[in-house]
Amino acid sequence: MTCLQIPAAERAQLAMMLEVCAYPKPGNVDRCHDYPDTRLEHFLASTIFARSAFEEAELGTGRIGEIIKHAVRDTNCHLGGNTHFGAFILLIPLIYGKDIHGAQKAIEKTDTSDAVAFYKAFAMTSVRMNAADELDVNDPHTLTLIRDRGMTLLDIMQHSAASDMVAREWVTGFRLSRRGADILKETGPGRQAIVRTFLTLLATEPDTFIIKKHGAGVAQEIMNSARDVLDGKRSAEDLDGECISRGINPGSIADILIASLFIALGERWSWDY
Known part of the structure; x- marks a missing residue:
C-alpha cells in the first residue's frame, strides 16, 4: 500500500506520529527527551485519540469549527496539556477538502458557528494569546463580539494571522x-x-x-x-x-x-x- 492510498484520517495520524518521533528537532519533545509536564506518550496518545475527528473531517459530514472542537475534546484525555491544537487547525481543513485547493474552498465557507466552536475549543487548551488581543479567549464577552460582528472562522484566522503563523496558513493558502x-x-x-x-x-x-x-x-x-x-x-x-x-x-x-x-x-x- 502506498501512502497515496492510505485514507486521509490515517495519513494525518501518521504525520503526527512521524513529527514527534523525529530527532533531533531543536526544542521539541521527541523520542529522546520530554518536557517536565508533557511526554512523548502524551503526543502519541493524542495521535490515537484524534482518529474520530479526522474520520469526521474525511467524511465531510460536520462543520470545520465543530470538528476542531471535537479533536481537542477527544485528545484532552491525558495530563500532558495541549499537544496538537495548532496541528488540528491545519490538518482538519486539509482532510476535509482532500488537498490544499479543497481546503481553501472549505475554509471560505466557514461561518459564525465555526468561529464560535473554534473559540470554545480554544478555551479547552492552554495555548498562549497576545495579552492585548481584542478577541480574548478568556473573556466571555468574546463570543458575543464574534456573533455580533458575524465573524467567520476565516475572519478569526485573518484577525490572528499577523501574530500567529498557524492562522496565517489559512490566509496564505497553506504557503509554509x-x-x-x-x-x-x-x-x-x-x-x-x-x-x-x-x-x-x-x-x-x-x-x-x-x-x-x-x-x-x-x-x-x-x-x-x-x-x-x-x-x-x-x-x-x-x-x-x-x-x-x-x-x-x-x-x-x-x-x-x-x-x-x-x-x-x-x-x-x-x-x-
Whole structure:
C-alpha cells in the first residue's frame, strides 16, 4: 500500500506520529527527551485519540469549527496539556477538502458557528494569546463580539494571522505547509528529511510560539542558530540542548511540519526507508 492510498484520517495520524518521533528537532519533545509536564506518550496518545475527528473531517459530514472542537475534546484525555491544537487547525481543513485547493474552498465557507466552536475549543487548551488581543479567549464577552460582528472562522484566522503563523496558513493558502512538503520530497525519504525540513523552516521563519513566550529577539536568534546548523557551523544536537535548557519551543513550526508531512505523504513521499 502506498501512502497515496492510505485514507486521509490515517495519513494525518501518521504525520503526527512521524513529527514527534523525529530527532533531533531543536526544542521539541521527541523520542529522546520530554518536557517536565508533557511526554512523548502524551503526543502519541493524542495521535490515537484524534482518529474520530479526522474520520469526521474525511467524511465531510460536520462543520470545520465543530470538528476542531471535537479533536481537542477527544485528545484532552491525558495530563500532558495541549499537544496538537495548532496541528488540528491545519490538518482538519486539509482532510476535509482532500488537498490544499479543497481546503481553501472549505475554509471560505466557514461561518459564525465555526468561529464560535473554534473559540470554545480554544478555551479547552492552554495555548498562549497576545495579552492585548481584542478577541480574548478568556473573556466571555468574546463570543458575543464574534456573533455580533458575524465573524467567520476565516475572519478569526485573518484577525490572528499577523501574530500567529498557524492562522496565517489559512490566509496564505497553506504557503509554509506546501513549502515544507516540497522540501521533504526534495530531500528524500525518512527521518533525516523530516529533521532537515524542520530546520529549514525554522531558519527562514520566526516561530510565533517562541515570540509569544520569549519575544521577537529570541525567535530571530533561534532562526540564526538554525541557519548555523544547516551551514554546518554547529550541530542540531547542540541547538536542541540549548533550546531545552532555555525552555524555547518552536511549537508553531512543529505544527506546520505536521501539515507538510500530511501533504507530502499524499504525494508519494516515503517515510519508510
